[in-house]
Amino acid sequence: MHHFFVSQEQISEKEIKILGQDVRHIRQVLRMEEGEELLVGDGEGREYLCQIQKIEEKAVIAWILEQRDSQTELPSEITLYQGLPKGDKMELIVQKTVELGVSRIVPVEMKRCVVKLDQKKAAKKRERWSLIAESAAKQSKRGRIPEVSEVKNFAQALQESSGEDVLLIPYECAENMGATRAIIEQIKPGSSVGIWIGPEGGFEEEEIEALKNCGGNVLTLGKRILRTETAGLAMLAILMYHLER
Structure with missing residues (x-):
């Protein structure tokens, strides 16, 4: 499953807005479509399982299906x-x-x-x-x-x-x-x-x-x-x- 990072400002209670170069990557490189699922991380250890709802020219809107703590970090800094x-x-x-x-x-x-x-x-x-x-x-x-x-x-x-x-x-x-x-x-x-x-x-x-x-x-x-x-x-x-x- 494809994985992206966003800032806290791009995360709301029910949806996440993906911006910047990742939009082009989703649209033109991965050729993802509405309804597909992806993982979005906040860069601080939390991740969200999301479903793409809308792909716009400058933004991808995804609904949050599940929120969880990342399981891929080592237990030590x-x-x-x-x-x-x-x-x-x-x-x-x-x-x-x-x-x-x-x-x-x-x-x-x-x-x-x-x-x-x-x-x-x-x-x-x-x-x-x-x-x-x-x-x-x-x-x-x-x-x-x-x-x-x-x-x-x-x-x-x-x-x-x-x-x-x-x-x-x-x-x-x-x-x-x-x-x-x-x-x-x-x-x-x-x-x-x-x-x-x-x-x-x-x-x-x-x-x-x-x-x-x-x-x-x-x-x-x-x-x-x-x-x-x-x-x-x-x-x-x-x-x-x-x-x-």
Whole structure:
């Protein structure tokens, strides 16, 4: 069943009004007709089973048949603190981590980041990443659209992540998979989890020490060295397997 997101202002007691680019997609791409059913989410965890009543040029009107809480969200809030990668790797990271259940993505400028974004470029990148997050949330039938935050420096992100219940830092110099398993097994549904991933050049030692002092758990993901665009996906997949019921 096709899935769309709307804002709260588009939802009334009995009907939902779909606007914008989704109207064109429904009319011209999917070629949906009046009477067909679709799922509509409010982006915050509630979804509505709807039946299309009217397809207009600039709006699709759908009656609400059923309202329910989304069943596709992980039982924990997971934030990815991602060191800014080169090229378009961030687009892949956003898309795939949204599919795997991430709650929020924070792009972080770290010492070994090659990419340096000024305020204007960072704002444009964030807009692009947010659109990718929304598209991935639709495709994977998420109940919410994960937020992609503004780009932050290491100190800002570190302060923010200090409020997480658990901090996980996959690090190429770490060893002992047994310790990794023990850390993961202690994470309970409902805990907030922060994942820190370094850029292509990895973490500086002082960054690792700062994360440890903030309560971070430095761990290994195995004997192979993972790329920055792979490590976060691996960590999310492990947490999805561990937390989902």
